[in-house]
Amino acid sequence: MTFFEADHLAINFGGIRAVDDVSFAVNKGEVFTIIGPNGAGKTTIFNLVSRIYEPTAGRLVFEDRDITRVPPHRIAALGIARTFQNIELFEHASLLENLLLARHAHKRSGFFGELLFLPYVRQMEVKHREAAERVIDFLDLQQYRDALIVNLPYGVRKVTELGRALCTAPKLLLLDEPSSGLTVEETEDMAFWIEDIKNLLGITVLMVEHDMKLVSAVSDRVLALNYGRPIAIGTPQEIQSHPEVVRAYLGG
Amino acid sequence: MRFLFKTAYEQDIRLFRDRVAAMWYGLLAVAVLLLPALLSGYYVGEITWVFIYGICGVSLMVLVGYTGLLSLGHAAFLGIGAYAHAYFLQHGVPWVASVALATLITTACGTVVGLPALRMTGIYLAIATLAFAVIIQEVFTRWESVTNGFAGMPVEKPVIFGVHFNDNASFYYLCAAILALTLLATRNLLRSPTGRAWIAIRDSEIAAQSMGVNLAVYKSIAFAYSAALMGLAGALFAHKIAYLAPDIFTILLSIQLLLLVIVGGLGSLHGAVFGAIFVALLPPIIAILRDSIPAALADVARATGIGLIDGVGRAMGDFLKKPGVEAGIFGLILVLVIVLEPLGMHGRWIKIRLFFSTFPLYKRHTFKRQKSYMKSERLR
Numbered sequence: 001m002t003f004f005e006a007d008h009l010a011i012n013f014g015g016i017r018a019v020d021d022v023s024f025a026v027n028k029g030e031v032f033t034i035i036g037p038n039g040a041g042k043t044t045i046f047n048l049v050s051r052i053y054e055p056t057a058g059r060l061v062f063e064d065r066d067i068t069r070v071p072p073h074r075i076a077a078l079g080i081a082r083t084f085q086n087i088e089l090f091e092h093a094s095l096l097e098n099l100l101l102a103r104h105a106h107k108r109s110g111f112f113g114e115l116l117f118l119p120y121v122r123q124m125e126v127k128h129r130e131a132a133e134r135v136i137d138f139l140d141l142q143q144y145r146d147a148l149i150v151n152l153p154y155g156v157r158k159v160t161e162l163g164r165a166l167c168t169a170p171k172l173l174l175l176d177e178p179s180s181g182l183t184v185e186e187t188e189d190m191a192f193w194i195e196d197i198k199n200l201l202g203i204t205v206l207m208v209e210h211d212m213k214l215v216s217a218v219s220d221r222v223l224a225l226n227y228g229r230p231i232a233i234g235t236p237q238e239i240q241s242h243p244e245v246v247r248a249y250l251g252g
Numbered sequence: 253m254r255f256l257f258k259t260a261y262e263q264d265i266r267l268f269r270d271r272v273a274a275m276w277y278g279l280l281a282v283a284v285l286l287l288p289a290l291l292s293g294y295y296v297g298e299i300t301w302v303f304i305y306g307i308c309g310v311s312l313m314v315l316v317g318y319t320g321l322l323s324l325g326h327a328a329f330l331g332i333g334a335y336a337h338a339y340f341l342q343h344g345v346p347w348v349a350s351v352a353l354a355t356l357i358t359t360a361c362g363t364v365v366g367l368p369a370l371r372m373t374g375i376y377l378a379i380a381t382l383a384f385a386v387i388i389q390e391v392f393t394r395w396e397s398v399t400n401g402f403a404g405m406p407v408e409k410p411v412i413f414g415v416h417f418n419d420n421a422s423f424y425y426l427c428a429a430i431l432a433l434t435l436l437a438t439r440n441l442l443r444s445p446t447g448r449a450w451i452a453i454r455d456s457e458i459a460a461q462s463m464g465v466n467l468a469v470y471k472s473i474a475f476a477y478s479a480a481l482m483g484l485a486g487a488l489f490a491h492k493i494a495y496l497a498p499d500i501f502t503i504l505l506s507i508q509l510l511l512l513v514i515v516g517g518l519g520s521l522h523g524a525v526f527g528a529i530f531v532a533l534l535p536p537i538i539a540i541l542r543d544s545i546p547a548a549l550a551d552v553a554r555a556t557g558i559g560l561i562d563g564v565g566r567a568m569g570d571f572l573k574k575p576g577v578e579a580g581i582f583g584l585i586l587v588l589v590i591v592l593e594p595l596g597m598h599g600r601w602i603k604i605r606l607f608f609s610t611f612p613l614y615k616r617h618t619f620k621r622q623k624s625y626m627k628s629e630r631l632r
Contacts, residue, residue: 050462076464090455101452105464107445114444115437121444129261
């Protein structure tokens, strides 16, 4: 069974081929990282997987199901959640509300039931809250629970985004540069959380990351991209000493 | 200062934060019930406007304050509701059925108008809704077989299941009850997934989508629900105004309704009610001042023997009588609110409440300091 597979994926923006014939498979339970210099197409791949962009060619398969044509709002219900490189939280809502919104894919209540707030809606709400509180405990966010996102510092927002993605109860978690903008300590915390997510929650992680320290600390396998093309795939150690990768980063 | 220890998830879902909050709302309800006994009929009638504008405020708050979709055409929905209700009443439809039908029709219109909202945002959507309002106003004028054009359309007093709502006080209670139900229903939606989906769309469409929110569906629901409330308000509006004419439902009314939610404070139901109080009670307050200022200052002048004060009083009275002064004061207050208190009356209310709950430790600069501190934390 294929857990997740990108098959000859490609996308053009006008004349620019941002992603060109990229194929890779993610195994269940691993941390798979995509690296590459700026403009290599890493985030574009994420936007393709979360269906925000339409691929020009290729196929996306998740749990043996072709998801290339699934609309973007269905992705969460299938079990794929993502974070964003430039934090996309709901700024004028509290942290708890942000996490609760992530339960949307598990919503079973209808409009009129909610209008009257029928007992079953209340029960569902309690269930959603239980799920959100579990994530708050997992990520140690208790003290920020009722704070509005606009009033939270950057590092906490980054963790909140991770929490919001976890709240959807995903099978595959897409992390877009989880360490960007974080201090050294916060990056180390992030590494621990990614390991915990993999080991304790059993969630597969697909990650885009620049910080090689974080990459080698948590990744099982790494894919290196340059100008939208895959140049190498392997363990972090193999990738770091791969001549093509070194050339892509350092030139020459 | 009170601390709230939460021991169950239910506590986060409750309508009122705690017993004390529930008690305050209870007191407010009692005050609303007792007011007609204490005030004269004129003031009861004026306060009824607060309730009708309150429903309008909730309607726009859902759309503008919670979903982040701008509409400059909500007077059209109000008009559709009012005309439909008046039309059905004239044709002998019972009151409840007539209101239900009027609400259904505005809901349908709202859904159709909401369709372009699926692709447009911000100022473009505002212009599209503005165009809709202009068209609808023209329809009111031309469709004489239904609306009677400029000749106007009389609306009789409501009769619900044989109960007559003839005087100011009974209609006051009717409007208060409908506003209370509207607030309850909207609050229910806002504490459910639908309300959170609206907030998500307002703050980040792309993230909302990735979390499983179908943007098209939830934007349409917001538009339809907002229009439905506007239609409901329109039915009451028709009774209150007693005589419908096309030039009531102008763009100016749409802007006034938008002003209502901005002055009240975007993103809170309290704000909708605060804004309604402001919009509904400012004209009578200006009228009272117009009459009382010259008289009061004339008394002062007689007592002190300074003729100048009498002159000033008369000048102020004359100034307030000039046409357009009311609109000017509205505009001035709007500008002042946006400059001084972007969160509107609701934001001011939160600060006043904080003052009392932290007394005597409140510092005027608490909010400013917190904001600058947050900016220092390498925030963007």
